[in-house]
Amino acid sequence: MSLLTLIQIILFILLAGTSGYIAFKKFKEIYDNIHRGRPEIIHSSLGFRLKSMLLVAFGQKKMFKLTVPAFLHLIIYASFVITQIELIEIFLDGLTGSHRILYHAFEGSFMQSIYVFVINFIEVLSLLTFFVTIIFILRRTTFKVKRFQMPELKGWPWKDAMNILGFEIILITFIFLMNGADSALHSKEHVSGYGFLLSGYFGSLIAILPNGALEFLGRIGWWGHLCMVLTFLLYLPYSKHLHILLAFPNTFFTRPEQKGEIHNMPAIQYEVQSMMDPSFKAPETEGEIKFGAKDVYDLSWKNLLDAYSCTECGRCTSACPANQTGKKLSPRKIMMDTRDRMEDLSKGIKKHGPDFTDNKSLLGDYITKEELRACTTCNACVEECPVNISPLSIILELRRNMIMEEADSPVEWNNMFANMENNQAPWQFSPSDRLKWTEELN
Amino acid sequence: MQYKVPVMSDMVAEGKIPDVIFWVGCAGSFDQRAQRVTIAFTKILNQLNINFAVLGTEEACTGDPARRAGNEFIFQMLAQQNIATLNNYGIKKIVTTCPHCFNTIKNEYPELGGKYEVLHHSQYLQELINEGKLKVEGGPFKGKRITYHDSCYLGRANGIYEAPRTIIEALDADLIEINKCKTNGLCCGAGGAQMFKEDEPGNKRINTERTGQLIEVYPDVIAVACPFCNTMITDGVKSENKQDDIKVVDLAELVAQANNY
Structure with a gap:
């Protein structure tokens, strides 16, 4: 073996080793970042997971739209x-x-x-x-x-x-x-x-x-x-x-529910249940109860994995009815903001420890309420995404915080809430008039 | 025919049990346009001698707009109240003319203890047609150009694309598909509690955009399957000044009118 060859081997090992190590550290950071999210159990079988991954990521099925x-x-x-x-x-x-x-x-x-x-x-x-x-x-x-x-x-x-x-x-x-x-x-x-x-x-x-x-x-x-x-x-x-790697786990962990289903909030379920039935004993809910998400780590790990898996192709935004009609909402921006916020926070955490705050939050400083209010929950963005990301899931969590923690809702929605609470309908009609339509029947 | 609307509490008092509950929904009960759909569907149920009942004043909003707007408290209150009513009566099967009610009861009530067989009226009518119980005459719609606007909460949210189309095809009508249909369908603009507020600032209303796509194929009828879509598309057609040429009609109305109910 010549000296030149030996030098090349050493150079190769140094280069590849150092790059591998640095990359590994950064990948680990992303992994940790995703795991700072709220726990979420995805109720799907291994068969469903493999099928989603093979069809959508490996097989590129949704790309062909x-x-x-x-x-x-x-x-x-x-x-x-x-x-x-x-x-x-x-x-x-x-x-x-x-x-x-x-x-x-x-x-x-x-x-x-x-x-x-x-x-x-x-x-x-x-x-x-x-x-x-x-x-x-x-x-x-x-x-x-x-x-x-x-x-x-x-x-x-x-x-x-x-x-x-x-x-x-x-x-x-x-x-x-x-x-x-x-x-x-x-x-x-x-x-x-x-x-x-x-x-x-x-x-x-x-x-x-x-x-x-x-x-x-x-x-x-x-x-x-x-x-x-x-x-x-x-x-x-x-x-x-990064989508070339994360498309695989992200589709593997596809939520199996119908797209129309919004996930339940057990804490509120139990609270309402004990209001309606005083004998009801609510099961313990873990940790501090926060309604919806104000910042990235209030979102579930799946939302955060979604954000890192996004390659900003913009198919979601192209399909979004709000975006098409000139509203500020862009589902792609929701994903990009979520990732940017995670990166900003993790930089701070790396420097100042896990309690780091910068008095900013995803809701308000990155994503405005006007964007959130514009969503029709039509699922077009979810349908379009070639790697099964759900921008809608993040939008809804932020809306929950905006409405329930900040009580910041448009006047019309406040009226709607009041009607629903008092008249059991979103409009101001008396519940006793529910059968009035039958007068027109014959 | 003298049409009847059996109310659940009366039926129970008489010791009778309905085969299916017709969930009317708030729009179906209170909105003038949607009431006509409720009436059409009731006539079909009557004509086919279906043993059904409505909850009447015991029915409450499913909570859909509250949950989607972000107010989980109101959703839980209404949902749990409805589930208590339904479970109390031992209800097994529900049919509704509203995709939002359909989605909420079918997908979101089970986790709260409300487990029922839930059908949207398009599925129910399709079933009746397939079983040969419901015969649809072409009638006034024979050869008419009908396009169908997919409701998000039926289509993407629950994967129901064929049932509504089966009904239109049964009318002997010319079903014209627009470019943006089925999974690619554009929202009418009402979902996610947008029905109850103004659009956010933009350059166009969503219903105008959607109506534009629908009228591009020169339909005689735009068929809809959702009371909110119905309102939004009707408004869209009006703002294009096309209300004399293009009718916005619900699937139940199509069947009832075709059969002269």
Whole structure:
């Protein structure tokens, strides 16, 4: 083993190890953040969970509500998943100082043709992904698709999206540089190349370069690709792109209830029950009773997992009747605000300990009451979400706080509440008139 | 035919038990437009000799708008009162013409101890048609262009898309689907207690937006299955000045009118 190889192994281990450690710490932070949420038991069977995950996350079922974007996204997704195979070889090479360790291990056996087929498959998908990525950049910059031009995407979210698309272009460029230079070298030394169609062609274009230069280019491709992969890993926990991981647990924990069902509040149930029936003994409810959610950690862990799983595609907002008619409510913004608030709080907690407060809250400082009041609870956002997020669940929890803790409701709602309480109907009619309609019957 | 509305308390006093409770709902009881739907559905029940009853003055709001507005106390009070009434009578089966009542009783009452078989009238009518008990004549709707507006609380909230369409198809009418239908249907603007307050500031009312989508296909009739949708779409049609050409009609009214009840 040459000294240069040894240096490369050490450099690889240092780079990969440090990045892995830093990324792990940040992922752990996100995990802890989600677990600061209120407990919620999701009553679903393992079969239901696996089915939701396989259909919705793995199978991309709900993406196909919009055919063209679904197809384009599928290319990137498939390419990402299958590229992991090549990444295995890159890591093995990095650890052992070898060069295409799998190819050499398989050389001469039937596995060699499988290896070549897989790499070819990856390369075709990568090339397609290259073009799709350009379409996705154009979709945000030139075509100005409406759901990518909304106010909540100004600033960091827009940059975040462009960063990811940029990373993809760089990743693909490096992998073609690596495979191209490798193919050129291999064909010079062994008459024929590896049998990689796309990079083989690219290699034939640069084969006139001296062997040393080709080897150098190949190394740049390898290290460049590796560094981009690690950058991606480090960037992921700060980005909307985290959905590539969290889509799976998030769909696994899909709530099984009908979408129309709003979850019960046992504390209030028992209180009302003991009011109506003095002999009723309410079961103990744990902890301090708070009505609805004022801040992120009053929400359930599933709401928080939802927020980290959101990739800001905006399908929810496009489908929202309030948003379509110019109201301030945007379900996507609800998810983004929830995540931003968690990140802001966890930064504070990291610095000042678990009792950290900044006199702000999700309700009011991040999400305004006007947004909350605009929701028709129509479930369009929930229906649209390709990874089964429920913005509605968060909206309702915040509304509960707004109405029951802050007693801040529109005058018309106050009248409605009063009517319901006094007349058992949302309008001001006497309960004794409930059968008046029968007079018109005959 | 002399139509009757048996009231639960009277039936019990006479020692009779109904097969099904017709849950009229607040809109169905008090709102003038929705009352006509209640009447149409009552006529169908009478014509088919169905052994039904209403709760009458013992019925209270299910609590849906309070819970959705965020006032759980009022919801619990009404829900528990209704459950006590229903359980007291040993009710097993409920049919209602309101998707909001339907959703609340079906999905939210069980956890509070109210477990019943709950049907929306579209499902109930579909069942009667499938069993051959209800024959629907084409009548005035034969060949008419009818489009259907999906109610959120029937559609997305409970996955009921086919029952209402079966009824329209039974009329021999031309069912025209708009682009934004079924899972993609746009809310009429009334859900989540919006019915009881003004829209938040924006550039358009939701019902105007939805009505625009519906009248694009030049329907003779916009069929609805919810008293709130009915109000919202009727208002929308009026604001487009199309009330003479386009009627907004509930499924129960379609059946009753077709059969000349």
